[in-house]
Amino acid sequence: MIGHLTRRIVGGAIVLLVLSALIYTLFYLAPSDPAILACGKGCTPERLADVRAAMGLADPVWTQYWHFLQGIFTGRDYSLGPTVRHCPAPCLGYSFETSQPVTTLLMDRLPVSFSLAFGAEILSLLLGIGAGLLSGTRRFRWFDRLVNGLVLAGYATPVFLVGLLLLLLFCVHLQWLPFPQYVPFTTDPLLWAQNLLLPWIALAVIQTAAYARLTRAGLQESLAEDHIRTARAYGIPERRILWRKALRGALLPLVTLTAVDLAGIITSAVLTETMFGLPGVGQLLVGAVNQIDLPVVVGVTLLTGLIMVLANTAADLLYAAVDPRVQLR
Amino acid sequence: MIRALLRDRGFVVGAVIATGMVLVAVTAPLLAALAGQDYTTYHDTLLDSARGGVPIGAFGGVSGEHWLGVEPGTGRDLFARVVYGARVSLGVAVGATILEVLLGVGVGIAAGLGGRWADAGLSRVIDLVLSIPSLVLAISLLAIVPQDWPRPLILAVVIALLGWGGTARISRGETLSLRTRDYVAAAQVAGAPWWRVARREILPGLTAPILTYAALLLPTNMVAEAGLSFLGVGVRPPTPSWGQMLSTATTWFRADPAYVIIPGLLLFLTLLSFVLVANGLRRVLDPRQREILR
Numbered sequence: 150m151i152g153h154l155t156r157r158i159v160g161g162a163i164v165l166l167v168l169s170a171l172i173y174t175l176f177y178l179a180p181s182d183p184a185i186l187a188c189g190k191g192c193t194p195e196r197l198a199d200v201r202a203a204m205g206l207a208d209p210v211w212t213q214y215w216h217f218l219q220g221i222f223t224g225r226d227y228s229l230g231p232t233v234r235h236c237p238a239p240c241l242g243y244s245f246e247t248s249q250p251v252t253t254l255l256m257d258r259l260p261v262s263f264s265l266a267f268g269a270e271i272l273s274l275l276l277g278i279g280a281g282l283l284s285g286t287r288r289f290r291w292f293d294r295l296v297n298g299l300v301l302a303g304y305a306t307p308v309f310l311v312g313l314l315l316l317l318l319f320c321v322h323l324q325w326l327p328f329p330q331y332v333p334f335t336t337d338p339l340l341w342a343q344n345l346l347l348p349w350i351a352l353a354v355i356q357t358a359a360y361a362r363l364t365r366a367g368l369q370e371s372l373a374e375d376h377i378r379t380a381r382a383y384g385i386p387e388r389r390i391l392w393r394k395a396l397r398g399a400l401l402p403l404v405t406l407t408a409v410d411l412a413g414i415i416t417s418a419v420l421t422e423t424m425f426g427l428p429g430v431g432q433l434l435v436g437a438v439n440q441i442d443l444p445v446v447v448g449v450t451l452l453t454g455l456i457m458v459l460a461n462t463a464a465d466l467l468y469a470a471v472d473p474r475v476q477l478r
Numbered sequence: 479m480i481r482a483l484l485r486d487r488g489f490v491v492g493a494v495i496a497t498g499m500v501l502v503a504v505t506a507p508l509l510a511a512l513a514g515q516d517y518t519t520y521h522d523t524l525l526d527s528a529r530g531g532v533p534i535g536a537f538g539g540v541s542g543e544h545w546l547g548v549e550p551g552t553g554r555d556l557f558a559r560v561v562y563g564a565r566v567s568l569g570v571a572v573g574a575t576i577l578e579v580l581l582g583v584g585v586g587i588a589a590g591l592g593g594r595w596a597d598a599g600l601s602r603v604i605d606l607v608l609s610i611p612s613l614v615l616a617i618s619l620l621a622i623v624p625q626d627w628p629r630p631l632i633l634a635v636v637i638a639l640l641g642w643g644g645t646a647r648i649s650r651g652e653t654l655s656l657r658t659r660d661y662v663a664a665a666q667v668a669g670a671p672w673w674r675v676a677r678r679e680i681l682p683g684l685t686a687p688i689l690t691y692a693a694l695l696l697p698t699n700m701v702a703e704a705g706l707s708f709l710g711v712g713v714r715p716p717t718p719s720w721g722q723m724l725s726t727a728t729t730w731f732r733a734d735p736a737y738v739i740i741p742g743l744l745l746f747l748t749l750l751s752f753v754l755v756a757n758g759l760r761r762v763l764d765p766r767q768r769e770i771l772r
Contacts, residue, residue, distance in 0.1 A: 164605075164609050167606055168610060305750040306746060307721075307745070309708050310745060313724065313727060313728065313742065314738070314742070416614055419614065423709060424728065435709055435710075438621040446618045447618075449618075450615055457609050457611050461609060
C-alpha cells in the first residue's frame, strides 16, 4: 500500500515535470517573441526591455526553466526596471499584464471553479444514482430507453449549447431566474446556489444519464450474485438487501469515475465559465489568452495538470479502498 | 455485417443524417450559389438599427432570399454561413480523427511489437498524453501559433496531437494479444520483417476495434472544434464555424433566439447522428460490449 502510494506520487510528479517542461519549452521557443507575449498588449519599448531582463531571456532555455522550477519551491524576484516584484513560493510566474503573481490570480479564481465542479458533480450523482435505482429495481422498459437515449444525447451535446438553451428558457422566456452572476459562498450561500443553479444543471444534464446507466447495470449485476440469494433465503427484507448489500457493489465503478469526472469538469470548466460568465480559472485562462498574458497561461495549464494527476491517483486509491478484491502492491 | 447494421434503426437514421451533412459540407459553394448568397456580404438594410441590429422579420429574418434569415449585427446570410460552417466543423473533425488514428495505431503497434524497452517507453508517453488536460493545452497552443498559419489545419493538428492517446492504448493492447496468436508467430519464425508482420498480420486484426473507437472520436473532435471556436481560438473571421456562431449568439440570444437555435440544432443533430453511427458500429463489431461509452 505504502509502496504503491509512493510509486503513484513519483509517477504523478514525473508527469507534471514533463508537462511543465513541455509547456515551458513550447511557449518560450514559440515563433513569437515571449517577451512581447508576456509584456501584453499595451506594451512600450522600455517595458519590453524590462520584461526581457526580468524573464532572463538572455539565458539559455534550460537555465530559464531551472529558474522557473526553483521559483515554484523557493519563490523568486522579478526586477522590473527600478522596482522589484517579489513572487513568493509556490511561484508559477509573474503576470506583467496584471502586475500580480500567477499563484495569487489562480487562488482567487479557484473557489469559483471548485463551486461549479463540486455542485455539478453532486447534482449529477444524486440524480443519476436515483434514476439508476429506480430503473434497476423496477424494470420499466421505457425508462431504460429514455436513459439510453439521454446517454447518447448527452454525449452529443456540448455544454455551452445546453447552457445557451437553459439561459434562453429560464432567464429570457420563463424569467424564473435572473442571469447568473457569481456570488461567493461566504457572502451569501443562498444567492451562491441560486446563481450556480443553471451552470450545475447544464453540466448535470450531460453526466446524469451516464451515472444512471452505470448504477442500473451495477445493481442488476450485484442483485444476481450468490450472496444476495443467500440473504434472500435467510428472509432478510428486500429493502435492506438493496440498501445494505446490493448498492455497495453497484456503486463501486461510480467511485472511481467520480474523481476523474470531477477533474474533467474543472479542466473543461473553461466552456461553462465562459458561457455563464463565472469568474473561475477557465475564464482566467480565456482572458489571459486574449490578453496574450503568457505566464498566466502556463500557470493555468500546470494547475489543471496537477488536478488531473491528483484525481487519477485518488481514483486508484479509492477503488482499492472500496473494493477489497483489488490489491495494491 | 451490413445487414446487421441496417437492422439497427438508430444506425440507419444516424447514417442518413451524417451522409446528408457531409454532402452539405462538400457542396457548400454550390448550395450557397443555389441560394444566391455568399457568407461575407453585409446586408445592413435587413437589420433593425433601432433595436441594435436585430434582423427584421420573423425568426431571424427568414425570407425567400435568405432561407435561414441573416446574422444579427452584420446581416450576413445565415444559410450560406451555416453550409460553409459545416465544412469547417466536419473538415476539422475528420482531419483530426484521421491524424489521431494514424498516430495512435503507429505508436500502438510499435509499442506492441517492439521489445520490452520500447513498450515501456512508449507506454509512458501514451499515459502522459492521456493525462494531459487537453482542452486547456489546446487553448494555450492555439494562442501562440502565428495567426497567418492556415487555421483549420492547425486546429485539426492540435486536436489530434492532444487526443491520440486512446487509439494508441487500444492498438497496443490489441497488438499484444494478437502477437501471441499462432499465425503471427508463424510469420515471425518464417523470417518476415517487422513491418510486414505489422502490415499483414497485425493491422487487419486492429480494424474492427479501431473503427468503432474512431467512430466515437469523430463527434468528440467535433465538440472540441466547436468548443475552441466558441472560445474564440478556433477559425478566424470571416470564416464561419458552428461553434463560432454559437459564441456570437451568446451576445444576441436575448434579442434574436433564432440565431442560437439554427447553428445549435445543426450541431446537435450532426453530433447525434455520428454518435448513433458509432453506437451501431460498436454493437455489430464488438458483440461483447453492446453499449457504447464507459
